Amino acid sequence: MSAEHERSPERLRHHFNVEKELALQMRSSTRAERTQLFKTLYDQLFERVPDHPRLTRRDTPESSRRKVESQLRLLRPFLKKETVFMEFAPGDCRLAAAVASDVKRVIGIDISDQRALGDHPPANFELVVYDGYELAVPDATADVIFSYQFLEHLHPDDVDEHFAMVRRLLRPGGVYVFDTPHRYSGPHDISRYFGTQLVCFHFQEWTFREMRSLLLRHGFGKACAFRYGKPLGSRILNRSNDILERVVGMLPFSIRQRISAHLFPSVTVAATLHESS
Numbered sequence: 291m292s293a294e295h296e297r298s299p300e301r302l303r304h305h306f307n308v309e310k311e312l313a314l315q316m317r318s319s320t321r322a323e324r325t326q327l328f329k330t331l332y333d334q335l336f337e338r339v340p341d342h343p344r345l346t347r348r349d350t351p352e353s354s355r356r357k358v359e360s361q362l363r364l365l366r367p368f369l370k371k372e373t374v375f376m377e378f379a380p381g382d383c384r385l386a387a388a389v390a391s392d393v394k395r396v397i398g399i400d401i402s403d404q405r406a407l408g409d410h411p412p413a414n415f416e417l418v419v420y421d422g423y424e425l426a427v428p429d430a431t432a433d434v435i436f437s438y439q440f441l442e443h444l445h446p447d448d449v450d451e452h453f454a455m456v457r458r459l460l461r462p463g464g465v466y467v468f469d470t471p472h473r474y475s476g477p478h479d480i481s482r483y484f485g486t487q488l489v490c491f492h493f494q495e496w497t498f499r500e501m502r503s504l505l506l507r508h509g510f511g512k513a514c515a516f517r518y519g520k521p522l523g524s525r526i527l528n529r530s531n532d533i534l535e536r537v538v539g540m541l542p543f544s545i546r547q548r549i550s551a552h553l554f555p556s557v558t559v560a561a562t563l564h565e566s567s
């Protein structure tokens with residue numbers, strides 16, 4: 291049973307109301323204000339919602355290993371010994387530590403250091419803490435960039451800026467691999483218990499077709515969807531995935547949501563930057 295299902299309806303409602311209130315602050319904020327809000331909003335949320343799943347969930351060593359392994363399956367086709375690997379929002383940095391033995395260099399990018407006290411990072415790992423906007427890392431540094439369940443938390447005004455940053459950081463021909471919740475199976479945050487609209491800390495959820503358009507706008511020439519943990523290498527398979535998504539999108543909301551929970555739980559993509567970029 292999930293941590294959310296273990297809570298009473300009253301506690302779920304309390305969580306929803308608090309997160310909706312805080313999310314409204316973020317939605318209505320300016321870029322300058324967000325640099326400060328990034329540092330405080332989640333602390334406020336966890337202080338006011340002490341039974342939040344992120345506080346009460348206890349990952350066992352086995353569950354943590356499975357999570358890292360599932361992410362590694364997405365990344366292995368793109369990693370080589372000479373790879374410089376970069377991860378946005380690495381959290382406890384367990385994935386970064388696992389990748390480090392297979393690549394030349396690992397760089398974590400986050401707004402705070404969330405590693406456990408006493409952690410001993412690999413010699414080829416570096417954590418860069420930034421304000422969410424200004425990142426002092428040289429252009430064309432990375433061969434592979436990764437983010438997992440991160441894009442949905444970006445303010446809508448910051449989405450283009452994030453992809454522009456990724457483009458700047460990637461070498462020509464580099465790959466951005468990411469996983470973010472799919473809109474058809476959402477909402478995926480606490481909003482899902484109280485309606486059909488995103489009003490909490492997921493500010494946007496995408497379809498594959500929407501994400502493909504966004505990537506094209508930012509100079510990514512190829513975007514391969516993942517199905518069952520493997521990238522769809524051919525254009526025909528990716529086109530078929532988009533057609534299936536389009537058909538599912540025509541269904542009534544409740545049916546679409548149930549079907550998409552199995553067919554489209556997330557938008558998982560490997561996007562390749564144009565060689566000429």
